[in-house]
Amino acid sequence: MKGNIKLDATDKKILEILQKNSNITNAQLAKEIGLSPAPTLERVNKLETTGVIKSYHAVIDPAAVGLGVSTFVMVSLKGHNKDNISKFISAIKSIDEVVECHHITGAGDFILKIVCADIAAYQQLMLEKVSNIEVVDSLQSMVILSTFKDSKSLALPNQQA
Template identity: 60%
Template sequence: MSSNLKLDQIDRKVLEILQSNAKITNAQLSKEIGLSPAPTLERVKKLEQGGIIKSYHAQLDPAKVGLGVTTFVQISLTGHKKVTTDSFVATVNTIPEIIECHHITGTGDFLLKVISQDISSYQKLMLETINEIEEVANTTTMVIMSTFKDSKILPIP
């Protein structure tokens, strides 16, 4: 869908519900938004085909799958040429422990969210993988002690 797509109240309600419960049946969704199942399914398909709904995921509990340490790592690159940035991003995309990568402003160039089993595995990842990326000039790590909000639900304007 184009960036000038106008979402009506029903579209917004569909998006709100699906963000909270992507496993909801079409029948239940149709009841909650007050439409019959066929037009409800059409709206969902339109939102999917237009790229507003990008995908559906199961949100896992990191600790219960053996991932006990989450960090944010601020990265400064050796330079700011496009080839440097592109090479760095390509490398980052091959490292599964890096679950988010954001190009930022300020004192650093990128902010990574990194998840590891424990401090020892995090240290090994930093020393043997991230710090070895040719374009990395320096890193600053922030270890997450506690998380009080971790919402994946976007506020639909």
């Protein structure tokens, strides 16, 4: 999505509801926002085609599927230039255990969120894949001990018309 799409109160309500439950039926969504099903579906389709809604997915409990270790890893590159950044991003995209990758300011160049089965799997991943990316200079790992908030919902800003 390019630019800032103007959202009215109904669009925001649709987004708030869908962020909480993307499996809601169109009929139930329409009832909750006070419109009939046809215009509700039209609004949802517009939010999808303009890129405001990027995807729908299930949120999985990592521990329930045997993924017991989550970490953040701060990555510094050997040189912060366009070529090195492109090489790093390309390599990271091929590592499934890296669930998030953010280009950042501050002490490092990137921060990764990595989810693995256990410490042994994490160590193997770091030794065999992440640290072997040719443009990586240094890595700083932070193991997540507990998570107290992991919201996937965005607080939508108020927009002036």
